Amino acid sequence: MVDGDRVWRRLQELAAHTATPGSGVTRLSFTAEDMRARRQVVAWMRASGLEVGGDEWGNFYGMLRAGKGDGAVMVGSHIDSVPGGGAFDGVLGVVAGLECLDARRHDPAKLRRSLVLAVFAEEEGARFGEVLAGSRAAVDAAAREKVLNAKDASGCTYREAAEAARRELGLPVASGFDLDVHAMLELHIEQGAVLEQAGVELGVVTAIAGIRQYWVRLTGLANHAGATPMSMRMDALAAAAEVVAGVEDLPGGPGSPDTVATVGQLVVSPNAANVIPGEVRFTIDLRDPDREALARCAAALHRLVQEVAGRRGLHCSIADRSAWEPVRCHPALVERLERVCREAGISHRRIFSGAVHDAGVVAQLAPMGMLFVPSAAGRSHCPEEWTGPEAVGKGTRILCTVLADLARGGDG
Ligand SMILES: [Zn+2]
Incomplete structure (x- = not known):
């Protein structure tokens, strides 16, 4: 069962891992706050029976292997933040994705495709100045050297920080991409006010600008x-x-x-x-x-x-x-997300993303779909960032339904 309340609670729990208590979430990649949040997510992954591993680029993964191997469906986002950011950006996609995998944990034999929860490092670029660093390094060999050699203000390289983080968490070297990703889904906050002004509950993303x-x-x-x-x-x-x-x-x-x-x-x-x-x-x-x-x-x-x-x-x-470059969401995934919203009686509209996202990078490898929940007053990257528990629950449910459908091998 998908537990929207648990997703909500976990959002609040991770928000406590901040370098600026009382002034929003400040959780730069591989810092003490980020490590506490990572440790928490890894513990949740293990409690859900997932196989956990980390790659050389600072990303980590929770994996639920299918009974018979026919590729994987990936879900995920990031848990790093900008300085003084909010509790929802990225984190929602991770904790909602975890909920989706947890809901399938008791019947892996029925899965045709494995499920992978990806937690990408340094999406915001706030510590090393490289936006989408973790997902780009994982997906695009040409981006790796630049990401790994990027330095923070103190001269520490991304390579050193990422490797130290993986060791500190005791993660074996493993990448969710080794499971042959067949599709990627990311649930994210809108970070604008289009959905709220239109009075619709969810946004089905058609493209990333x-x-x-x-x-x-x-x-x-x-x-x-x-x-x-x-x-x-x-x-x-x-x-x-x-x-x-x-x-x-x-x-x-x-x-x-x-x-x-x-x-x-x-x-x-x-x-x-x-x-x-x-x-x-x-x-x-x-x-x-x-x-x-x-x-x-x-x-x-x-x-x-x-x-x-x-x-x-x-x-x-x-x-x-x-x-x-602009990235188009896969038309079949756009239609599938819309259909599931319709069947669930949830109001929705098509929307494009003005912000970049990890899913847009994974789109280089596999069809990609994104779903947005509304952001109150369109505020994001600030402590006021807010999406209500009801919207979080609805977004999670739609994400999980489509993910489960893809994992069963449904393509239409
Ligand atoms: Zn984000």
């Missing part, structure tokens, strides 16, 4: 704020302001209704009240679930920066900061 991030540098001339007439200036910040306003217009222009565009960080030089800004560096973050819309926005953005800089006689450069 792609991201283009840039560093833009505009170089003018620093000069005296009093002695330089307006007609003789090369003000880098005034130019940047034009670009910022233009970026806000990209979604309504070359983008799609789903495009979002943000300038989140500006570094103004020399940043003094009586000096005309000589140089500004700033980030631009573009996201869209549609590849073509993203490409159109990226091209328009380059034209915008060059046009503003050219007209004002400034130097400009645009450097890629990071890029993620």
Whole structure:
């Protein structure tokens, strides 16, 4: 039986493992708080009769092997957090996934496919600066060296921290991916307010938005704020302001209704009240679930920066900061999640994810589906992050139903 109350209790229990009690969940990968949370999850996995193992990349897995081997179905998420984050981001997908495996523990012989609960490390990138580090290293051999060599602020490498964590937990080297993953499901909080505003109980995810991030540098001339007439200036910040306003217009222009565009960080030089800004560096973050819309926005953005800089006689450069391709959820899994919601009488709608998720990485290997529960007031990555127990229970039930169906070998 799927026990929604237990999922709820476990969310609260794991939230206690934080470096900032009273100020949200701060649980960076492989820190003392993370190790306490990992130990707890491993204990729950073992109590559910799962075989537990850890890989070289800091991830760990609980596995329920099928009677006859025909690949595996994976479920999971992450338990690391941002500084001062919430109790639900990632953790929900782990404790709900555990509930799904626990519900099947007494009849492994009836499973056609094994079940794997994956707990991915460093999803947030808050300690080592590598977002989705654990899942990328597990899935993509080309990403491994960069992840393993990433260092935290103290100079400790990901490799050292991950290996120490696996040993400390006494986990044998084993990866859930060795069981030949046939499909991946992840339950997650929405982290936005679309579901709440629409008044629906669950969101069936159709795609994870792609991201283009840039560093833009505009170089003018620093000069005296009093002695330089307006007609003789090369003000880098005034130019940047034009670009910022233009970026806000990209979604309504070359983008799609789903495009979002943000300038989140500006570094103004020399940043003094009586000096005309000589140089500004700033980030631009573009996201869209549609590849073509993203490409159109990226091209328009380059034209915008060059046009503003050219007209004002400034130097400009645009450097890629990071890029993620959009990922589509598998249509058959989208339809299956919708059908199960319908049969359970749970209201739902299609939605895309503006945030990246581990399931989007696993999609490189296997069909992937995601389910969202609403986030109260759309708040996330903050202590106010909240999803009620009823929604947690409903999300868990739908996840478990679809997972059990896949494990029995149902494909339609
Ligand atoms: Zn997350």
